[in-house]
Amino acid sequence: MLLEFCKDALLAAVAAIGFGAISRIPQRAYLWCGIIAAIGHSIRFLLMQPGINLHIIAATSVAAMIIGSLAVFISPYAKTPAEAYLFPSLLPMIPGIYAYKSFGGAIMCMLESSQESFEYYFYQFAQNGFITVTIILAMVICATIPIFIFKNRAFTATR
Amino acid sequence: MTVSTTNKYEAIIGSDDPLRPENVEMSSKEVCLFLSEYAVSLLGCGATCIRLEKNINRMAAVFGKKVDLTIMPRHVHMTVRHPGKDDIFTSIASVKPAPISFSLNTRLSELSWSVADNHIPLGKAKKMFLNVISSDTENPWLTLLLASCANAAFCGIFGGDAIAMAIVFIATALGFNLKQVLLKKGVDTRIVFFICAFVSSVIGAADYLFPYGGTPAIAIGTSVLYLVPGIPFLNSFNDMLYHHYICAVIRFIDAMVLTGCLSLGLCLGMKLMCVSMF
Numbered sequence: 001m002l003l004e005f006c007k008d009a010l011l012a013a014v015a016a017i018g019f020g021a022i023s024r025i026p027q028r029a030y031l032w033c034g035i036i037a038a039i040g041h042s043i044r045f046l047l048m049q050p051g052i053n054l055h056i057i058a059a060t061s062v063a064a065m066i067i068g069s070l071a072v073f074i075s076p077y078a079k080t081p082a083e084a085y086l087f088p089s090l091l092p093m094i095p096g097i098y099a100y101k102s103f104g105g106a107i108m109c110m111l112e113s114s115q116e117s118f119e120y121y122f123y124q125f126a127q128n129g130f131i132t133v134t135i136i137l138a139m140v141i142c143a144t145i146p147i148f149i150f151k152n153r154a155f156t157a158t159r
Numbered sequence: 160m161t162v163s164t165t166n167k168y169e170a171i172i173g174s175d176d177p178l179r180p181e182n183v184e185m186s187s188k189e190v191c192l193f194l195s196e197y198a199v200s201l202l203g204c205g206a207t208c209i210r211l212e213k214n215i216n217r218m219a220a221v222f223g224k225k226v227d228l229t230i231m232p233r234h235v236h237m238t239v240r241h242p243g244k245d246d247i248f249t250s251i252a253s254v255k256p257a258p259i260s261f262s263l264n265t266r267l268s269e270l271s272w273s274v275a276d277n278h279i280p281l282g283k284a285k286k287m288f289l290n291v292i293s294s295d296t297e298n299p300w301l302t303l304l305l306a307s308c309a310n311a312a313f314c315g316i317f318g319g320d321a322i323a324m325a326i327v328f329i330a331t332a333l334g335f336n337l338k339q340v341l342l343k344k345g346v347d348t349r350i351v352f353f354i355c356a357f358v359s360s361v362i363g364a365a366d367y368l369f370p371y372g373g374t375p376a377i378a379i380g381t382s383v384l385y386l387v388p389g390i391p392f393l394n395s396f397n398d399m400l401y402h403h404y405i406c407a408v409i410r411f412i413d414a415m416v417l418t419g420c421l422s423l424g425l426c427l428g429m430k431l432m433c434v435s436m437f
Contacts, residue, residue, distance in 0.1 A: 041316075081265060
C-alpha cells in the first residue's frame with residue numbers, strides 16, 4: 001500500500017506541474033503546485049482506504065478544501081495568486097472514469113433500439129453522470145471557499 | 160538578495176520623482192483609458208471578476224479617482240470620476256482573446272500593488288504595464304513536454320498500465336502540438352477542441368488495436384483530458400461566490416460548449432476506430 005500511496009502522490013504531482021504549465025503559472029510556482037496536488041491527492045487516497053472508507057464525494061470534498069487552504073497560505077510565499085494552484089492541483093481528482101462511463105452510456109442510449117439495452121445504458125449514463133457532476137461541484141466549491149474566507153490573504157499574495 | 164517588485168520595474172523603467180504631484184492633476188479620461196486597457200488584459204488572461212475589481216480600485220485610489228465597473232466576459236464597461244469635480248469619463252473596451260496565463264495575471268497583480276504602495280504616477284504605470292504585457296512569453300516545447308507527461312501521469316492515476324501511459328503521452332503530444340499550431344493560426348477555439356479531441360482519441364485507441372496493453376479503455380478516456388477547460392469552470396464558481404452571476408453563467412456556458420466540442424471529437428474518433436465504451 002505504501003508503494004501505491006507514493007506512486008499516487010508522485011503521479012498527481014507530475015500531472016499538476018504539467019497542467020500548471022498549460023495554464024502558464026509562473027515557473028517559481030511549479031514546485032508548490034506539485035506539492036499541493038500530491039498532498040491533496042494523497043489525503044483523498046487515504047480517506048478512501050478500507051478502515052476510513054469514506055465515499056469518493058466526501059473524500060474529494062475534504063481534499064479539495066485542504067488544497068484550497070494550502071493554496072491560500074502558500075501563495076504569499078510564492079508571490080502568485082492562489083487561483084493559479086487550484087486548477088492544476090484539483091485536476092488529478094477529476095472523476096475521469098465516471099465521466100467516461102457516463103459519456104459512453106449517453107452514446108450507447110442513442111445507438112441502441114431495444115428497450116432493455118436502452119434502460120441499461122441510460123442507468124449507466126445517469127448514475128455515472130450524477131456522481132461526476134456531484135464530485136466536480138463539491139471539488140470546485142470546497143476549493144474556492146478558503147479563498148473566499150481568507151480573501152485578505154488571498155488578494156495580497158502578489159504584494 | 161531579494162529584489163522587490165518595485166525595484167525590478169524601476170530598473171527597467173527608470174526611477175521617477177517621488178512626490179508624484181502629477182497624479183493630482185490627471186484627467187479622468189487618461190486614467191479611464193489606462194485602467195480599461197489594464198482591465199481587458201487582466202480579464203483576457205483568465206483573472207476572476209473579484210481580482211479585476213480589487214486591482215482596478217487599488218490603482219484608481221492612487222490616482223484620486225472612483226471607478227464603477229460592469230464586467231462581462233467579452234467587454235469591460237468602466238466609468239471613472241473625480242470625487243467632488245465635474246470630471247467623468249466612460250469607456251467600453253473589448254477583451255483581447257488570449258490564452259490563459261497565470262504568469263501574466265501574477266505580474267499584472269504585482270503591478271497594481273506596486274502602483275498602490277509606491278504611488279507611481281500614471282505615465283510610469285503605463286510604461287510598466289506595456290513592459291509586462293509585451294514580455295509574457297512561454298517556451299512552447301517545454302509546455303508541450305510537461306503537458307504530455309501530465310496526461311500520461313493522469314492515465315497512471317486512473318489505473319492505466321505503462322503501455323497505456325506511453326500511448327497517452329504520444330496522443331497528448333500530437334494533439335497538444337496541433338492545438339498550439341491551430342490557435343496560432345487563429346482557428347476558432349471550438350473547432351480546435353473538436354479536432355484535437357478527435358486526433359488524440361484516434362491515437363489513444365491504438366491500445367485497442369494492438370494487444371500489448373491491458374487497460375485500453377483508460378488510455379482512450381484520458382487521452383483528451385488535457386483539453387478539459389478547468390479554469391473557466393473554476394472562475395465561474397468564483398464569480399458566483401462574489402455575486403457576479405452574469406459573468407459566472409456565461410463562463411460556465413463557455414466551458415460547457417468547449418466540453419461539448421471535445422466530447423464530439425472523442426465520440427467521432429471512437430466511432431472511426433470502432434471502439435465501444437462497454
